[in-house]
Amino acid sequence: MRGGLIRLLRSGIGKSAGIAARCVMSRLGELRQEAEWRKCVRSEKYFLEHYWYIAHPAEGRILFRLRKAQAEALEHWGEYRYSLSLKARQIGWTTLVAAHQFWLAFFHADQNIIDLSRTERESVLLLRKSKYGFSHMPRWMVDRGPKSLIEHQQKMGFANGSQITSMPSASDPARGESATLVVVDEWAFLPNAEEAWASIEPVADVGGRIIGLSTANGSGNFFHGLWVGSTTGANKFEPMFFPWSATEDRGPAWYEEKKQSMLPWQLAQEYPTTPEEAFVKSGNPVFDLDLLEEMQRHVRFGESGYLHRVSARAVEFRR
Numbered sequence: 001m002r003g004g005l006i007r008l009l010r011s012g013i014g015k016s017a018g019i020a021a022r023c024v025m026s027r028l029g030e031l032r033q034e035a036e037w038r039k040c041v042r043s044e045k046y047f048l049e050h051y052w053y054i055a056h057p058a059e060g061r062i063l064f065r066l067r068k069a070q071a072e073a074l075e076h077w078g079e080y081r082y083s084l085s086l087k088a089r090q091i092g093w094t095t096l097v098a099a100h101q102f103w104l105a106f107f108h109a110d111q112n113i114i115d116l117s118r119t120e121r122e123s124v125l126l127l128r129k130s131k132y133g134f135s136h137m138p139r140w141m142v143d144r145g146p147k148s149l150i151e152h153q154q155k156m157g158f159a160n161g162s163q164i165t166s167m168p169s170a171s172d173p174a175r176g177e178s179a180t181l182v183v184v185d186e187w188a189f190l191p192n193a194e195e196a197w198a199s200i201e202p203v204a205d206v207g208g209r210i211i212g213l214s215t216a217n218g219s220g221n222f223f224h225g226l227w228v229g230s231t232t233g234a235n236k237f238e239p240m241f242f243p244w245s246a247t248e249d250r251g252p253a254w255y256e257e258k259k260q261s262m263l264p265w266q267l268a269q270e271y272p273t274t275p276e277e278a279f280v281k282s283g284n285p286v287f288d289l290d291l292l293e294e295m296q297r298h299v300r301f302g303e304s305g306y307l308h309r310v311s312a313r314a315v316e317f318r319r
């Protein structure tokens with residue numbers, strides 16, 4: 001029986017059946033890839049979680065499993081044309097925006113995406129994150145997608161007419177452009193936050209989207225005004241706040257440790273718990289705001305006396 005089967009396989013019939021089977025398998029493979037491609041076009045989250053790699057400082061190259069806050073931000077960016085994120089440090093926002101802009105450019109035609117960063121170095125680093133993910137995509141997906149036409153430090157361009165240009169804000173790259181998306185990273189720290197806005201605003205006015213991200217940098221500056229406007233409805237931005245706990249691996253013990261190693265204003269700026277804290281206490285204020293708050297609790301109206309500092313963090317009212 002077995003000998004008969006081997007003889008049959010060795011015969012011409014066996015060979016052509018083998019070739020046919022291989023053809024069917026390869027066609028099936030193509031169909032599966034096409035179905036995957038379509039899923040990725042439909043769902044950005046699906047694409048990122050199945051095909052997008054990021055560089056993690058401790059774990060090396062890993063698939064981009066979106067954190068809850070990152071998934072929320074993606075939805076927000078999809079929903080609103082003007083989005084403003086006030087965020088704590090190192091919660092993965094540059095990584096997310098780099099992946100998002102790549103998905104837009106690769107899977108959609110005629111996207112003109114402009115990134116504005118604080119310095120040239122930061123603009124290169126932002127685009128490098130998009131390139132990193134692109135360079136680790138499966139070969140079949142790269143072949144199925146639009147051909148990459150331009151790739152240099154500050155630009156990626158595809159045959160579908162889409163491109164991403166990443167520049168320092170001072171070079172005024174948005175002026176005269178018709179961008180479909182402008183990303184402003186670390187807005188509060190741009191050397192020309194206000195002028196940057198003056199060149200972006202007309203872009204958005206004709207239909208483009210704006211994603212603004214930043215850690216706070218004290219109050220009273222342009223970014224603070226933009227944030228307040230977004231929360232009071234005075235401008236078109238939709239605000240989103242992401243505190244220090246916006247990544248699942250940070251808990252109270254992590255925060256306690258940071259508290260011990262940073263000055264209060266630094267902690268409030270880099271790792272705020274509330275938007276108020278982010279703005280009021282950040283930017284190295286002249287007064288110790290915790291102490292002022294403590295003092296306010298001890299003041300008794302109608303009585304005269306003085307506040308005595310009993311320790312670095314405590315005061316008492318004395319007559």
Ligand SMILES: Nc1ncnc2c1ncn2[C@@H]1O[C@H](COP(=O)(O)OP(=O)(O)OP(=O)(O)O)[C@@H](O)[C@H]1O
Nearest residue numbers: 054055056057065066067089090091092093094095
């Ligand atoms: N979902 C994720 N899972 C694991 N690691 C992540 C995830 N998202 C981002 N990271 C990693 O977190 C680190 C910080 O990311 P990123 O620089 O994007 O954060 P950021 O919020 O822009 O930080 P900064 O406040 O310094 O600008 C990076 O090493 C990145 O690879």
Ligand SMILES: [Mg+2]
Nearest residue numbers: 093094095185
């Ligand atoms: Mg960043």
